[in-house]
Amino acid sequence: MHGVDAAKFDALVKAIVTLDPQPRERRWVSLSLCIADAVWSIGAHYDNVVVPLVRRLATKFGVEQPTIPMSEPLGPDPLPLAELADLSVEELISPTNRQNTSTRGGIRKADAVLRHIHAFRSHGVGDLGDAIALFGDDERFAAVNADLRKIPGEGAHAVRRDYLWMLIGQDDLIKPDRMVLRWFRLHEVTVDPVGARDLIAALVPAVSAGLECPVTAWEIDHALWNAGRGM
Template sequence: MSSDAVIDALAAMELAPRRKRWASLSYCVIDAIWSTANRYDGVVVPLVQRVAERNGDPSPLVDTSKPLPPDPLPLLALLERYPTTEALRHDTNAQRTSTRNGILKADAVLRYADILVKHQVLDLAAATIMIENKQQWDEVDQALAAVPGDGQDGIRRGYLWMLCGSDWMIKPDRMILRWLARHGLDVTPAEARSVLESAAEALTERIGRRVTPRMVDRAIWKAESTRPTLGPVKTIMFDVADWPPIKNEATSLFAARHPQRRRVESLLAAAAAAIAEANWTIVANDIALDITIYSPAPRPPGDATNFLGGIADVLQGRPVSPNLDMTHLGGLRDVALFADDRQIQQIGYRVVQGTGPAYSVQVTIL
């Protein structure tokens, strides 16, 4: 399919300006860090809203047609409220920027905040001014690129500037690349930026009103994220950069004060990212569960039955219980791969000595 045909397809979509935006630069940073490989409405938005609510802001989204209000959580206030990674992790989750050698996303947020503060970008008003100053923007953008998890194409940073109000930045993630590939343009993220910029110019001329790259990005993302899959996914696989949760006591693993809480959240966050990537839906069929433990020592700090029990317990669906408060999990409390661990009919388990601690999970529908 030619680029002209791509533009024809885009012209049939809703190319609308943004209607809502986050009221705080802190919210934009958290969104940008957590959005990679996560369900946006199911994980990212509830997580940002939870941070806002715990800092006295019940309405973190504002109407773009109205003047931007004073930032309810400027970066200096964010750093004061969360002086450590653990403090922010408590109000978010334990997901990492990557499953291999990644840092906690909470750590990445605080590193972003520290860099922006050092460049006197304290709130959304300052961010708007900075984006228009190419020299200052280049300095800030390059500094942020050093935070682990940035990737090769700067997608995370481009998305941050989109959230801050730029209509000329895009987020050429897997959704955008997949849509372009289906329409005959198999391109890199850098090439995707050029394609969408050119498309915005062509659409502006064709439609007779301004169309920005962000409008094109959003229209593609919306169309692709709601596109039905061609058939059920049979296998889902992902890695977790932590030890598995251990099931060895009567207390629910989902209790806020459970000693395994960090491990539970790491597993749920990794599963949520894999679900979004694979378009997995919770299954009721019989399944096979395969676990590989990567341990620095010959024997990990847990036995096979306790590790398998913990993983299976966390990944199964869970009924809402009036006796168990799971609000600390936010959007992660709804993450599940299968309805009940009684569906597990085959099990694979192995320990690989060397790197770690980490483990791989594979669930296959039988």
């Protein structure tokens, strides 16, 4: 299924064990911030552009602590979708930027964020707690996911959509972007995002066994992403 032979698979396991994947340390405290992160992270430098932008957005709307450690319980969402829902695209561009979802025929990323907000709200999802609850309701999740799929600029193979669900809290989904694919290529494995998802899913139990502790797909993905951007 994962398209590599046993020897190569074992070599990948050893290389990932050496990277020592770690649990996620922090999370955004609001669904609005998760959406902004997911939309702007496609085609933009994460540390230099995306994180400062999301923090500016949080500050603009009075969110003093936009992230918390994963060890802390989530409190009430401090920036529910309703607070952004009535903004125009230009009003949301003000604290963010004018980037498009694509260099050819894309919409403003601010527009894409607002479309996400309206899609979630149309299904009765108003904050981060509501979004997390979708994971326990397959029918509602599928309906929301189908509407999010219609929003332009999600990247090939639903990268943006899966990344958003990951930010919300689904650790078996990953963001197999160019950094992760680069890491695989440098280890003589050429895969597309779909192949990367299958391969990482197959690697989870083997890497967990190698580290003698449970490892999630997110933890492997993030370790490969960090290693890939340093190559």
